Amino acid sequence: MVSPKLNKMAYGGDYSPEQWPEEIMTEDMRMFKLAGIDIATVAVFSWSLMQPDEETYQFEWLDEIMDKLHENGVYACLATSTGAHPAWMATRYPDVLRVDFEGRKHTFGQRHNSCPNSPTYRLHAARLARKLAERYKDHPALAIWHVNNEYGGICYCDNCAKAFRVWLQERYGTLDKLNKAWNTRFWGHTFYDWDEIVPPNILSEHSAETRTSFQGISLDYQRFNSDGLLDCYLLEYNELKAATPDIPVTTNMMFMFKQLDYAKWAQYVDVVSWDSYPSNETPLSHVAMWHDVMRGLKDGQPFMLMEQTPSQQNWQPYNGLKRPGVMRLWSYQAVAHGADTVMFFQLRRSIGACEKYHGAVIEHVGHEHTRVFRECAALGSELQELGDKLLGSRIHAKVAMIIDWDNWWAMEFSSGPTIDLSYMNELAKFYDAFYGQNIAVDMVSVEADLTGYDVVIAPVLYMVKPGFARKIEQFVERGGRFVTTFFSGIVNENDLVTLGGYPGELRKLLGIWVEETDALFPHMVNRIVMAEGRELEGFKKKYTCNLLCDLLHVEGAEVWAEYGDEFYRGMPVVTCNAYGQGEAWYLASSPDGEFLADFVKLLAKQAGLESVLSAPPGVEATKRVKDGKSYTMVLNHNDMEAYVELGSSTHKDLLSGQLISGNIQIAAKGVWILEEA
């Protein structure tokens, strides 16, 4: 459960009554009741109010808020306010200020602005967390701790440089090992003293954010920065847990956020939470995938949907409104993928500064007679009806897809073969093929236990970390199906190439040797020509592919398809290698969606993967299971009603209370939660 105090799907969101006159909060409480809101994230950005100067702390205002929340049956997701330091701290202790990628020391402004290696910041952030923990540890409203907010950003200041050297000493021990790991004899960059190492930015190794001369140092700086912010988090975490060991602690994560190794971070949060901000043009499967990433971070444990907008955002280029029903639909999409809360940014719109045009449950008009409020209240009511039914339920997937932040960083720092390679794009293409067939996928790290899975997909597994190749071999030996692609098996954890022929450590398993890799200009495609007889397996004759084309030779693998164009026409583009009880597939180029759809169908057939529901395009279905009961969630993302075949048995839709079966219509933007014993 998200928190021992929350016995239903918590519903609420970010709330800043300290920005308002006192009477407003009374009105808010009235409206929260109308909307069924029972959780409020408070004190997200209130450091300057909590600590007006170095020696003074004032919490009376927060006491009042906490008390009033409690009086009104609203729990607090209590934030620590360390996501933005006070102005006085910036003036008095400039070490809290970041130096950016361009080497510019910042002054005061924005948020997420503190240097993670600032002694001042660390001291005061931990102290504030301790004060809060001590003051509110027994407060009945306190349901969960929310450390900081959307950690991120990178600093390149002198304190960071020093801390980086310490981090490197811990990692490498000796300069000799570091020089080897970074291959510093290239361009004569050998370091003879730790102090010669400077942060990699535009003033040193970089010519742009992802263009570096030395991948080794740049990759390590990403790790160091992720670890540095994690250290800041842990300072607060430890203070909070010392006072309130039973109150769960989280920090909110972000969509496709590259900077932080969430797989590592997740080990240190009690519950995962994240902020979901798709635009109206974001593919639905991308959001679904990221929900699954969040669920995967702690082995399937339900997560919190910490933030979403009730209507529109403000910070995108074009902030379209969520269409009627979409807020509800996307809320349930989160639940369908494992969320156990539905929360918003924000409960009431501020009147000034940069988020005043961000949607809110209570808009500037201030009353409940708005489309947005009505939709929020309707959902609140449904969630109250649902009670604890789905709470803690799990999703059982037989497909695992690997996501690895080191791989992401390393691949996109690579100089060559193409600037268009995007790890997220490639993951999303594969994910989308499973999503389109309503086959559940777990997004897991390279550390994950793979024994429960039938299929493991690792698109563009450029970096193979120690032990992973052996683990995946064992997985296949035992009958698993493994799929990987072009530009895989190239480097080790230090971005040093594995010699002896690509795909390096995966070569034996895949039964191929990749001799060369061609990069295609954006206007170019090649063709995937299926081998004779593959129609019987459900394939068309031809598909397209682009981006990169590996030129490979089979070493035992079976050729399923060949290139149709270029001088490597006739060379294999899809291969499958029998290995032990299982099979290992290789896709030598980036195929089109049609190919992937057909390929997933084949995998499903071969591995006996179950589709939750066979449904028309745009109708998504997942299954959460708890205490022997299963809850099939069906979501119609289309603008039109759709027909779904439920079969002859009767299902109870928890939302409408109706019993349904057979070939039945689901409304446009409609949602069912079908309970089955």
Add this chain to the structure above:
Amino acid sequence: MVSPKLNKMAYGGDYSPEQWPEEIMTEDMRMFKLAGIDIATVAVFSWSLMQPDEETYQFEWLDEIMDKLHENGVYACLATSTGAHPAWMATRYPDVLRVDFEGRKHTFGQRHNSCPNSPTYRLHAARLARKLAERYKDHPALAIWHVNNEYGGICYCDNCAKAFRVWLQERYGTLDKLNKAWNTRFWGHTFYDWDEIVPPNILSEHSAETRTSFQGISLDYQRFNSDGLLDCYLLEYNELKAATPDIPVTTNMMFMFKQLDYAKWAQYVDVVSWDSYPSNETPLSHVAMWHDVMRGLKDGQPFMLMEQTPSQQNWQPYNGLKRPGVMRLWSYQAVAHGADTVMFFQLRRSIGACEKYHGAVIEHVGHEHTRVFRECAALGSELQELGDKLLGSRIHAKVAMIIDWDNWWAMEFSSGPTIDLSYMNELAKFYDAFYGQNIAVDMVSVEADLTGYDVVIAPVLYMVKPGFARKIEQFVERGGRFVTTFFSGIVNENDLVTLGGYPGELRKLLGIWVEETDALFPHMVNRIVMAEGRELEGFKKKYTCNLLCDLLHVEGAEVWAEYGDEFYRGMPVVTCNAYGQGEAWYLASSPDGEFLADFVKLLAKQAGLESVLSAPPGVEATKRVKDGKSYTMVLNHNDMEAYVELGSSTHKDLLSGQLISGNIQIAAKGVWILEEA
């Protein structure tokens, strides 16, 4: 009159004989006579020549120029040369150098390069103005003072930071008021000491020039910077007026220039002047609109066309030549909108540095046998013929369009709902609709007296300043017609949202409530579907709109049109509210040009607005009036001749001297000035 000494439309421009050997000026005088040139703007950038070091001033060279001008019947528009500080000043007193938006301290170079809050700059600029005033106060050539040049740019140095704090103290009095005005409890930005406030740039609140976390501080910095440059101007102005109370003082303004609040500046210039540099692809109505802005700055008082190019510019990406006749045509367009001078940059082309490929009356070839010179001389001759006929004449418009710099700044600092919102685009769309029907428009500030107008247009009046809503209500009560649009009435002068429902203070007048605002992606449009029977008012059935779509409810207003698409299909998009004797219109989205053309026709019919001339597209007409006589100016911007219906009465064209009437042909690029008693 522009200057008591100028009894005809002054004709000339920027002139820098100090860049040339002495004999050249003699030749210039000869050519000026051929061209009818009688005014020269001198000493625009000569500070380093006037003051070669801190203690030395040398004006003998300028004496010679002034004398020679006088001898040749040419008046001086005498500049103060403070638009670019000398190199020695930069080396000796680095406080004159600016720090840019990126936080970089500049060294020496370019122009308009002085920090407005530099003590050195202020001291020396005022001293130089005093020296000039004392030396030339009785010079017979002196017709007008030209302070500095094209004021602009922003500085973020420490002196500016200090001055900003002083400016804020004057504005807000207490930090408490400032914190409220900027809503600093958002993101915990509360200031407890004035010294904690730093200039808003890329190192603090901004992530890009128009992307800020705190609109309040960014908006105030725009005001502060505009005021700071105005202070610099006033230092010089006061020195000049002390010595020569009767010589008018100006400084040249720029096209659609956002940085300076010209409405405020205009209070401190004796005559408005501006530099008109359209490219060959700038819409004609944009230039016309800006002429009207300039005329409106001092309540219709004629302005100076201080600069235009005789042929081509150099600083645009593609500097096409003005086609034959276009220089004359555009000169008269300026006159047609209220200019009482026709002046060029530049009279002679320099041989080195960045403006050597900018057009000039005297080109590098150095003689008069060029197309450009011939066109200039022909125009000069015409202007001599015209004498003082039009001088001081006025334009009488019944339509006022609001332009407000604070509104401009605030709207474009807004984070959301769309990055495509441009105040100038929206103004220009409306202006163009009137322009297309030759209906005169005054461009006025929110401070303007509106009593003389029948129609007031305020596109995107996002910010409603204190008292304005009441003023516009009174205007409508008395029978006026008011038109405003989407995203209006949102904030007060501090960019704080007016609570209780959009459009805030304008809600009662407009009889509507805007519940939400949808932002459209660039590839999207919606449709304006006119209500039944509107064909009778001259409307088509359907138009398009885009950018933003307000979702509104009428509260008394009549619905003229509904949206045709999206979930808000059927909601009002054009409404009209009867209020007192008048009507208040609301356009809830940004309509296409066709709609606006038909809408302006309706307004014209309803309000009895007069078209100066009913003419084919591309034929512009305005009317200037003086001493009971009216001068109708007709300009054919087309590449083909056009037929114009003048009616049965006979008109005298002052340019050709001919009497014309009936349906008559105007030449391609032709101009008439029709005098009528």
Add this chain to the structure above:
Amino acid sequence: MVSPKLNKMAYGGDYSPEQWPEEIMTEDMRMFKLAGIDIATVAVFSWSLMQPDEETYQFEWLDEIMDKLHENGVYACLATSTGAHPAWMATRYPDVLRVDFEGRKHTFGQRHNSCPNSPTYRLHAARLARKLAERYKDHPALAIWHVNNEYGGICYCDNCAKAFRVWLQERYGTLDKLNKAWNTRFWGHTFYDWDEIVPPNILSEHSAETRTSFQGISLDYQRFNSDGLLDCYLLEYNELKAATPDIPVTTNMMFMFKQLDYAKWAQYVDVVSWDSYPSNETPLSHVAMWHDVMRGLKDGQPFMLMEQTPSQQNWQPYNGLKRPGVMRLWSYQAVAHGADTVMFFQLRRSIGACEKYHGAVIEHVGHEHTRVFRECAALGSELQELGDKLLGSRIHAKVAMIIDWDNWWAMEFSSGPTIDLSYMNELAKFYDAFYGQNIAVDMVSVEADLTGYDVVIAPVLYMVKPGFARKIEQFVERGGRFVTTFFSGIVNENDLVTLGGYPGELRKLLGIWVEETDALFPHMVNRIVMAEGRELEGFKKKYTCNLLCDLLHVEGAEVWAEYGDEFYRGMPVVTCNAYGQGEAWYLASSPDGEFLADFVKLLAKQAGLESVLSAPPGVEATKRVKDGKSYTMVLNHNDMEAYVELGSSTHKDLLSGQLISGNIQIAAKGVWILEEA
């Protein structure tokens, strides 16, 4: 000859065994033999290894490499390693670090990173060169010295500012002359003290890299920077020559590299060398032109192809593979234009840092059984067969095209008339027309002796340096044909306009006066309408032109074509002026390729220019001559075979050993070297 030690076309490339375990070099030697590799460029980036601290030098590792190379019959192109300073030097002596165009002091990273005016860098670079020269002067493997690597980049630090002032004092003597040369009275930039002059960058005169307020200072800074790096080169050169007067010295140049005045540099290298990195979409003629530029730098002396990739690059956006046969074809293209070596970057791929995905003779797989290695070995074998046949042979061209770096810099610093003007584009358009007809062209500097040529082409000769106009007049007087274009003859060597009518010093020769220049928007074209009867000369009736259109009047020249559009329709666009025994052509706009093809045919006919071979499109042919023998190289760049007419005489193809004649087929990507007595 490239080096007295090299008696065949040297074959090899960059080689860094110091990045590898010792045993790898043994394997490399085996594979070098298989590939026919006999030269290795070593120690390109090994400063940190050679000099681990300020007092210590260690060369033992290099001794071993040199010895092993020698033992294996491989010569060394021995680099001085000064292209990247050691990290310890950056930490200890920050004066070696550059300040960039944005004014940012860099820390440590990348390469080509040393300030050219750093005392530390100069001291240590020269000392290192001396040490190397002393140690290896008698080493039998040493064939050629390779100073630094790909010199380039610009520094704007205080040391550079000081050095710039010294450079300016040498150039101008007095500030008065400098002020005149830079026309500093414009915008009042007069300098009264040398110390007032600061480097022109974003903090001073520039608003972007090619946008400057003062062309004079910006142009001089380009010259100063080119000279400063040349001084660095010369420090090393002098040390090397002092020890080894007979070993040639080079430094590798780059493709269309604007920063360094290679014409000036070439005077100080013993042999020219360059690095050729076309992408798969670079036009073939651009590469051919640059080969010819390289050959022209030292009056036709053969040059070294120092680097090319065997397969693909890594630093381009899309790094496509060289198609089969293309590496061989492009290697011979270099030879066909005067190269006497064929060398690669790199012989073995590194495993870490930013060039690990750059092609190599020995790829990561590490063995010889790759397509790339096989192609390399086949070429190596051919080159061994060829022996010294072509070595030292020359190309005899009757057409010279002027390339001038000062002109390049000045033209592209120009503010106006269009941002789209690119010197290289205009050169390449003309070059391509000759290339398409297999007419040899020498690319020569303005200093070149033109007496041997029949035709001289000088596209966009914006800057006319002292004496050049007279030289070209004499060339034409004696019967030469001269061709120049729009925007020529405008300025002198200081970028000051030549008064009295464009094209200034070329006006008399060309018999025209350019009155104005129109700049076309990118979507615009004009038409070239040929005068009556020009069909007889092989012209079509009409062509197109764009970019800039000069409006000119003939002053004796004959009009060959007129503009077909715009108000200057009917004005001349192509003129030819009889002058002495010769003719001077003027192309007043930038014509399409069709026009240039027909124009070149006319020139060829008139001047009796010889096509090496009349061949289908895509079949290139050049002729190298030595000791009375000629070698016609024929290269089929097409993907299909082509038929070539060799005539009745019999030719021996040195590559196949076959005798061929008549109308005969050349394979796709095929190459012939036809020897004729």
